[in-house]
Amino acid sequence: MSSFIPFDRSQPYLLPPDLKSWLPSDDVAHFIVAAVERVPLRAFSVPVRTGGKAQYHPRLMLALLIYAYANGVFSSRRIERATYRDIGIWALMTP
Known part of the structure; x- marks a missing residue:
């Protein structure tokens, strides 16, 4: 036993439908989304x-850059x- x-491994949903639920409530990503809005x-x-x-929305790109820079990722x-x-x-x- x-x-x-x-x-x-063939399970169709390995991640929850809302990925924000995987992040702690005090994660910087939540702050960045609120600030960029x-x-x-x-x-x-x-x-x-x-x-x-079609182009990506400027809010998405700005949030992505701020998050990456805040985590020390500068290379495109x-x-x-x-x-x-x-x-x-x-x-x-x-969304």
């Missing part, structure tokens, strides 16, 4: 483009890599 917790972004408004891929390649691995960044990117 083993005392291991059973697991199934209060920043007026009129300077970032751009005319509507007619072609190409490392920031991009963190978007695949860091739960805090995932929580920033969820």
